[in-house]
Structure formats: structure tokens, C-alpha cells
Amino acid sequence: MIRVEGLVHRYGDTVAVDALDLTIDDGECVVLAGANGSGKTTLVRHFNGLLEPDAGSVSVNGRAVAENLVAARTAVAMVFQHPEDQLVAATVGADVAFGPENLGLSRDDIDRRVSESLAAVNLDGRADERVDTLSGGEVERLAIAGALAMEPDHLVLDEPFTGLDEPARQSVLARLQELRTSGTSLVVVTHDLRDVTELADRVVVLSDGRVALDTTPENASDRLADLGIRPPPSC
Ligand SMILES: Nc1ncnc2c1ncn2[C@@H]1O[C@H](COP(=O)(O)OP(=O)(O)OP(=O)(O)O)[C@@H](O)[C@H]1O
Numbered sequence: 001m002i003r004v005e006g007l008v009h010r011y012g013d014t015v016a017v018d019a020l021d022l023t024i025d026d027g028e029c030v031v032l033a034g035a036n037g038s039g040k041t042t043l044v045r046h047f048n049g050l051l052e053p054d055a056g057s058v059s060v061n062g063r064a065v066a067e068n069l070v071a072a073r074t075a076v077a078m079v080f081q082h083p084e085d086q087l088v089a090a091t092v093g094a095d096v097a098f099g100p101e102n103l104g105l106s107r108d109d110i111d112r113r114v115s116e117s118l119a120a121v122n123l124d125g126r127a128d129e130r131v132d133t134l135s136g137g138e139v140e141r142l143a144i145a146g147a148l149a150m151e152p153d154h155l156v157l158d159e160p161f162t163g164l165d166e167p168a169r170q171s172v173l174a175r176l177q178e179l180r181t182s183g184t185s186l187v188v189v190t191h192d193l194r195d196v197t198e199l200a201d202r203v204v205v206l207s208d209g210r211v212a213l214d215t216t217p218e219n220a221s222d223r224l225a226d227l228g229i230r231p232p233p234s235c
Contacts, residue, residue: 001025002047002154006056009042009221016042029186029199034206040232044156046177048076077152081159083143092142093127109180121175138166154185
């Protein structure tokens with residue numbers, strides 16, 4: 001479980017997250033939406049201690065993030081916008097292995113995690129390919145594989161569809177659907193709710209650093225336009 005209580009984050013005079021409370025249960029799929037600048041990225045960066053609160057607290061699985069950074073980073077994996085900036089190795093397999101290697105796992109465990117994670121994003125059999133030969137969609141899926149290889153309780157994806165063409169978008173979405181079915185918690189940050197509502201148990205909309213709406217996808221659709229979000233085509 002991720003629990004956010006009274007979280008405040010300021011950048012100078014800008015209050016990016018403003019006394020925000022939010023709980024994300026194990027196994028939930030939450031779409032975190034909101035207009036540009038509403039505080040989505042700032043909020044999720046607190047989930048594994050990449051930022052420090054100015055006030056309030058965040059805990060993961062009952063432990064305060066600030067006091068247990070390693071535990072938080074093991075429990076919460078992040079895939080950021082521009083996943084190409086997250087690549088750390090020259091080849092696909094080495095890139096996915098990097099995180100598990102840092103956990104000090106055995107070679108067998110690392111190899112198992114790499115092959116399972118690559119299979120989960122449809123990149124199996126491609127471990128020896130150079131990362132600089134991959135398409136944008138493949139890089140996004142590789143970044144997701146790297147996060148999955150950490151076997152996190154929660155997977156946070158910040159704008160996973162930005163810059164993807166439609167086939168790549170569908171491919172990533174299909175992988176997320178499968179992960180969802182297999183019980184991994186997902187937090188998907190987006191300002192565009194096309195398709196993603198199918199995935200979600202819950203839509204949380206931020207506005208000016210606060211929770212403006214926290215409801216089911218069905219109930220969210222009527223309010224999205226008011227909150228600066230493009231509704232999905234079916235709404
Ligand atoms: N590194 C930073 N320095 C100063 N201000 C920042 C910084 N990062 C974000 N901000 C400001 O904090 C507020 C929240 O930004 P944040 O990126 O968290 O929102 P967001 O909802 O993720 O936006 P987007 O959809 O554009 O990514 C905005 O006013 C933004 O300009």
C-alpha cells in the first residue's frame with residue numbers, strides 16, 4: 001500500500017503538491033490524471049523518495065519512505081517520461097539485468113528475471129540487441145521490462161504513451177493489461193485518458209496539487225472536460 005498524508009512539495013514559490021492525501025491499495029490500478037502542471041510527476045516522485053516532502057509524509061507497505069529509501073525503491077518501480085534517458089547499458093539484456101544485479105541476486109535469479117521481464121513486454125529473444133537500434137515503442141517496453149525485473153509491488157508509469165505511435169501504444173497497453181491481470185499494482189500518470197480507463201479501477205484527478213476527483217472510470221468521464229482532461233472517445 002502507498003499512503004500519502006498531508007503531502008506538500010514546493011519548488012521555490014510554486015506549490016506543486018498542496019496538502020495532498022491519497023491511499024493506493026495493493027493490487028489496484030490507478031490512473032492519475034490532471035492538466036499540465038497539476039502536480040502528477042511531483043507526487044509520484046515521492047513514492048520512492050526521489051523528492052523530499054516539505055510537509056506531510058509518504059509510506060509504502062507501512063514504512064515511511066524517508067526512513068527506508070531502499071525498501072521504498074524495491075517496492076515501487078518507476079518508468080519515467082523519456083525512457084531513453086533511463087537506459088543504462090548497451091544491450092537489451094544487460095539493461096534489464098542492471099537493477100536485479102544491484103539487488104545482489106544470484107546469477108540464476110537475475111537470468112530468470114531478465115527472461116521473464118523481456119517476455120512480459122514481448123521482447124523475448126532480443127537480449128543481445130543493442131538498445132540504440134530499438135524503436136520508440138520498444139524502448140518504452142524495455143524500460144517497463146527493467147522496472148518489472150525489480151519485481152515491484154507497485155509499478156508507476158509516468159506518461160507511458162507519450163511519443164508512441166498507435167501500434168506501439170496498443171502493444172504497451174496490452175502488456176499493461178496482462179500485468180494488471182497478473183496482480184501487479186499500477187499507477188499510470190497521464191493527461192490523456194484514451195483507452196487507459198479500461199485498465200483502471202480508479203481515476204484520481206489532480207488540480208493545482210490537490211485531489212480534485214477520485215472515482216471510478218465510469219463516474220469520472222462526465223467531469224473530465226471540466227478538469228482540463230481529454231475524455232476517452234467512448235465517453
Ligand atoms: N524542477 C522544477 N522546478 C521548478 N518548478 C517545477 C519543477 N518541476 C515541476 N515544477 C512546477 O511544479 C508544478 C507541478 O509540476 P509537475 O511536473 O509535477 O506537474 P504534472 O502534472 O506532472 O505536469 P505535466 O503533465 O506537464 O508533466 C508546475 O507548476 C511545474 O511548473
